[in-house]
Amino acid sequence: MSQPAVPQFTGLGWLAVVRIGLVQASIAAIVMLTTTVLNRLMVVEYALIAGIPAGLVGWHYAVQLCRPLWGHGSDKASGKGISRSVWIFGGIVVLAFGAILAVQSTIMMSGSFALAMTIGVAAYTLVGIGVGASGTSALALLASGVAPDRRAPAAAVTWIMMVAGIVVSAIIVGALLDPFTPERLLAVASGLLLVCITVTGLAVYRIEPRGGIASQAFAATAKAEPAPDFREALLEILREKAARRFTLFIFVSMMAFNMQDLILEPFAGLVFGMTPGESTSLGGMQSGGVLIGMIVAGIGGSAFSGRLPVELRHWIVFGCTGSALALASLALAAVAGPGWPLAANVFALGFCNGLFAVAAIGAMMGLAGSGEKTREGVRMGVWGAAQAIAFGLGGLVGALGVDAARRILISDGAAFQVIFGIEAALFVLAAVLAVRATSADLQPAVLSARLTEKTREREVFA
Incomplete structure (x- = not known):
C-alpha cells in the first residue's frame, strides 16, 4: 500500500524572506551605531588615537570566529525541532x-579611561556574540528554508533590506545627534535599540511553520542525514576547491x-571639518550608494535570477574594479x-560596493547547500567567520595605518591618501580572486549539487 503523499510546500515565502530582511536591518542598524558613530566620537570628540576604537571593533569581529560553532549549534537545534528563531x-x-554598554563606555572615556576600556571590551564581546548568533542563524534559516532556485534572490532581498536599515538609521541618528552631548547620545541609542529589538521580535514570531502539513514538509526539506560533528563538517568544507577559493x-x-569603514568619518572630520551629524550622514550616503548598487545588480539579472556563481562573475569583477577607482579618487580628495x-x-x-556585494552573496547562497553532509549553518558560519576576520583586520589595519602615517608624514591628508591607495589595490586583487573562485572548472560541482538537491525535493514532494 502506497504511503500518502506530502502536499507540496515550496519553503519559506517572500513575506518570510522580507521578515528575515527586517532582522538583518535591525542587526545592521545596531552595528552601525557601535562601529561607526562611536568610532568617530572616540577619535574626534574624545581625541583618542584611531587604534583604540579600531581595536574594540576588531575584537568584536575576533569573537565572531565562533560563527561556525554557532551555525553548527543552530543546525543541531533545528534537527531536534528547536526553532532557529530562538537563536535569532x-x-x-x-x-x-x-x-x-559600548555607548556608556564611550561616554566614560573622558573620565576613568581604564574602567571605560574594561567596560568597552566586555561590551564589544557581547556585540560580537550577538551579531554572530543572530546573523548566522538568520542566514541559515534563509538558506535551509528557501527553495534552491530562490536562494540567491532571497539573499539579495535581505541584504538590500540590511543596507536600507543602515541608511535609515544613519540618517535618523545623524539628525538627532546634533548638537552632540553625552545625554543626547544615550537617549538616541536607547531609542534605536528598543526599536530594533521590537522589530526583530515581531519579524521572527512564528516565522517557521509549526504543526500540520506545512511543518512536516518544511522539516522534510532538510538533509536526510543527521548533522555531522563540527570537526567533520569543517574538514568536508576545506576539502572542496570551490569552498576554499x-x-x-x-x-x-x-x-x-571594510578598511575605510573606521576611518571615513574621522577623515571627514579631520580633513573636511564635518560635524558628528554631518559625518554620520555621509556614512549614510555611502550606504545609500550600496543600496542602489545592489538593486541595480539585482535588476540587471544577476543576483535575482538564482544563477550559478560562474554567471555572477562579471558583476563581482565590475564592482571590485569600480570600488578601486572610487578609492583612488578618495586618495586624491585627501590631498x-x-x-x-x-x-x-x-x-x-x-x-560599486553594492554591485559586487550582492553578486557575491548570491554566489554564496548558491554554494550554501552544496555539501554532501554539512548543513547550511556550518557553511554560512565558515564564510561568516572569514568575513568577520577580514572586517576586523581591515578596520584595524586601516585605523592603525592612519595613526602611523599621520605620525610619519605629519599630514592628515597624506596619511589618508596612503590607506585609500592600499585599499584600492586590495580591491584589484579581489577582482582577480573572483575570477578564480568562479572559474568554469568548478561549475560541474555546483550543477551536480543543485541537481541532487532538486532530485531530493522531487522525492519529498512526490
Whole structure:
C-alpha cells in the first residue's frame, strides 16, 4: 500500500524572506551605531588615537570566529525541532545589551579611561556574540528554508533590506545627534535599540511553520542525514576547491570593503571639518550608494535570477574594479581637501560596493547547500567567520595605518591618501580572486549539487 503523499510546500515565502530582511536591518542598524558613530566620537570628540576604537571593533569581529560553532549549534537545534528563531531573537537581545554598554563606555572615556576600556571590551564581546548568533542563524534559516532556485534572490532581498536599515538609521541618528552631548547620545541609542529589538521580535514570531502539513514538509526539506560533528563538517568544507577559493575571495574582498569603514568619518572630520551629524550622514550616503548598487545588480539579472556563481562573475569583477577607482579618487580628495565633491565620491564607492556585494552573496547562497553532509549553518558560519576576520583586520589595519602615517608624514591628508591607495589595490586583487573562485572548472560541482538537491525535493514532494 502506497504511503500518502506530502502536499507540496515550496519553503519559506517572500513575506518570510522580507521578515528575515527586517532582522538583518535591525542587526545592521545596531552595528552601525557601535562601529561607526562611536568610532568617530572616540577619535574626534574624545581625541583618542584611531587604534583604540579600531581595536574594540576588531575584537568584536575576533569573537565572531565562533560563527561556525554557532551555525553548527543552530543546525543541531533545528534537527531536534528547536526553532532557529530562538537563536535569532536571543542574539539580538545580547547585541543590544552590548551596544548600550559600548555607548556608556564611550561616554566614560573622558573620565576613568581604564574602567571605560574594561567596560568597552566586555561590551564589544557581547556585540560580537550577538551579531554572530543572530546573523548566522538568520542566514541559515534563509538558506535551509528557501527553495534552491530562490536562494540567491532571497539573499539579495535581505541584504538590500540590511543596507536600507543602515541608511535609515544613519540618517535618523545623524539628525538627532546634533548638537552632540553625552545625554543626547544615550537617549538616541536607547531609542534605536528598543526599536530594533521590537522589530526583530515581531519579524521572527512564528516565522517557521509549526504543526500540520506545512511543518512536516518544511522539516522534510532538510538533509536526510543527521548533522555531522563540527570537526567533520569543517574538514568536508576545506576539502572542496570551490569552498576554499570562495573563502579566500570573501576574505580579501571584505577586508578591502571594510578598511575605510573606521576611518571615513574621522577623515571627514579631520580633513573636511564635518560635524558628528554631518559625518554620520555621509556614512549614510555611502550606504545609500550600496543600496542602489545592489538593486541595480539585482535588476540587471544577476543576483535575482538564482544563477550559478560562474554567471555572477562579471558583476563581482565590475564592482571590485569600480570600488578601486572610487578609492583612488578618495586618495586624491585627501590631498585636495574642502571643495572636492566628497559626497558624490563616497556615493560612487558605495554603489560599486553594492554591485559586487550582492553578486557575491548570491554566489554564496548558491554554494550554501552544496555539501554532501554539512548543513547550511556550518557553511554560512565558515564564510561568516572569514568575513568577520577580514572586517576586523581591515578596520584595524586601516585605523592603525592612519595613526602611523599621520605620525610619519605629519599630514592628515597624506596619511589618508596612503590607506585609500592600499585599499584600492586590495580591491584589484579581489577582482582577480573572483575570477578564480568562479572559474568554469568548478561549475560541474555546483550543477551536480543543485541537481541532487532538486532530485531530493522531487522525492519529498512526490
